[in-house]
Amino acid sequence: MTDHFIRLEQVLLRFRTHAARTRSLKESVVNVVMRRRYGPPPREVIALRDVTLNVADGQRLGIVGDNGAGKTTLLKVVSRIYPPTAGRVSVRGFLVPLLEVGVGANPELSGAENVFLTGAILGLPRHVMARQLDEILDFAELREFADTPLKYYSSGMAQRLAFTVATQIRPEILLLDEVFSVGDIHWIEKARARMQALIDRAAILVLVSHQMDLIERYCNRAVWIESGRIAADGEPAAIIDSYRRSSDGRA
Amino acid sequence: MTIAERVQELWRFREVLKNFVAQDLKVKYRRSVLGFFWSLLNPLLQMLVLTAVFSLIFHIENFTLYLLSGLIPWGFLAGSIDACSMSIVGSESMLRRQYFPKLIFPLAVVTQNLITCILSLFVLLAVLGPFLGVRVTAAWGLLPLSFACLVSVALGAGAVLAVATVYFRDLRHLVSVVLGAWFYLTPILYPLEGPGGRAGPIPSEYALYFKLNPLYPIFEMFHRPLYHAALPAPTELAAAVAVAAVLLTAGLAVFWRCEDALIFAL
Numbered sequence: 001m002t003d004h005f006i007r008l009e010q011v012l013l014r015f016r017t018h019a020a021r022t023r024s025l026k027e028s029v030v031n032v033v034m035r036r037r038y039g040p041p042p043r044e045v046i047a048l049r050d051v052t053l054n055v056a057d058g059q060r061l062g063i064v065g066d067n068g069a070g071k072t073t074l075l076k077v078v079s080r081i082y083p084p085t086a087g088r089v090s091v092r093g094f095l096v097p098l099l100e101v102g103v104g105a106n107p108e109l110s111g112a113e114n115v116f117l118t119g120a121i122l123g124l125p126r127h128v129m130a131r132q133l134d135e136i137l138d139f140a141e142l143r144e145f146a147d148t149p150l151k152y153y154s155s156g157m158a159q160r161l162a163f164t165v166a167t168q169i170r171p172e173i174l175l176l177d178e179v180f181s182v183g184d185i186h187w188i189e190k191a192r193a194r195m196q197a198l199i200d201r202a203a204i205l206v207l208v209s210h211q212m213d214l215i216e217r218y219c220n221r222a223v224w225i226e227s228g229r230i231a232a233d234g235e236p237a238a239i240i241d242s243y244r245r246s247s248d249g250r251a
Numbered sequence: 252m253t254i255a256e257r258v259q260e261l262w263r264f265r266e267v268l269k270n271f272v273a274q275d276l277k278v279k280y281r282r283s284v285l286g287f288f289w290s291l292l293n294p295l296l297q298m299l300v301l302t303a304v305f306s307l308i309f310h311i312e313n314f315t316l317y318l319l320s321g322l323i324p325w326g327f328l329a330g331s332i333d334a335c336s337m338s339i340v341g342s343e344s345m346l347r348r349q350y351f352p353k354l355i356f357p358l359a360v361v362t363q364n365l366i367t368c369i370l371s372l373f374v375l376l377a378v379l380g381p382f383l384g385v386r387v388t389a390a391w392g393l394l395p396l397s398f399a400c401l402v403s404v405a406l407g408a409g410a411v412l413a414v415a416t417v418y419f420r421d422l423r424h425l426v427s428v429v430l431g432a433w434f435y436l437t438p439i440l441y442p443l444e445g446p447g448g449r450a451g452p453i454p455s456e457y458a459l460y461f462k463l464n465p466l467y468p469i470f471e472m473f474h475r476p477l478y479h480a481a482l483p484a485p486t487e488l489a490a491a492v493a494v495a496a497v498l499l500t501a502g503l504a505v506f507w508r509c510e511d512a513l514i515f516a517l
Contacts, residue, residue: 015515026421079349079350081514083511100347106274108277109274109277122349126266126269
């Protein structure tokens, strides 16, 4: 377990937001013909600015900050979902982002087929998933529903399957947005133990959460993001303390 | 990224592509008693109707075989382009959660349609062959190149429309109208010239304009070997390859140029 890293060098991410989400060809043509500008011009929002961050092997990085500060956006830049407007992002290691449960679930396909699809999307070929299929179905307690199309699953069942598949994969770099686990008490206990095992196996963890106790429990480094910039970087206890004091000051 | 890097990246995502294609095929034929036979029955019935109507108008020798050799490639082309235009927009939720080389979405659409098209073409040729007097000739050796040209056109046009639909969501309706018109402008229901170079239903002074249609040489790549049991003229063959190469190159260039910005427009 050496030589995995995440490196961000002076990353800038700029969004263009359009007031009206839907744009149509008809509307654009009409606007050109009528020589009018429709609605306000697009507004530019800087989501991340001057973010330089190095995460090395063995680090468990917690990210704290207010809603809309850019925490999830940062995870999306690291996982290449958002290409940066300027700056450089380099990652070495098998990276799996768990940002939301249920990547690529297809309701028409059976539970087992969805396991293969999600596995492929997260980077594992079919023969590897086939070896783990039984283990996944057993853990999710869905063995007898393996051939049932996903659309007949209850939302709890679908969540259980998605969580189990996502956590079956052994990433070297794990990006985690909040901790996703939904279900009855028995399931939450089981899911927590599995999540702990997943975190222990990963060489690098980046965790975004509003629950400070999770950051304190899992992380050995923390970064505080404010308005798209890194406001502080250091020991989790110290960062959480200064973040809390700043929020209390505003409240 | 260089082209080599992009191709390597697509290769790394081949498992995802395989899954997308398999899933599309499964969903398409799931829980229908006839399964894959629907994709045979559809062109078969269509041909039956069209033969009944148009053989009265055009008086073409072996009209059913002529229809078959153009209608099935057209089904692939129109089906691929139509589905490609929605392929990125329809994958929004996946694209927000995970990185993909975006080309795999149009690529999956084209691959899935190609599999259905090749299967139905050869099954129909085998089943109808004895009745239509189909002969396997050396000219069939051209078919891999014919399919390569057809796929290049589908992927090139499909990739551009996949990107454009992200910005203009109503483009899809326009695409189906344009495809509908293009179907009638391309010699598929009617031949441009009769067998053995005799005059066809189109007066020869207008035939020239029909040949300017960039899809004309592409469809000759199917008509010539399958219906005329001959190779296209060298100029037609060169035109088909040129159209395919230009569309594919331009389509991929546009797609890769816009690819990174798509996530911000979804």
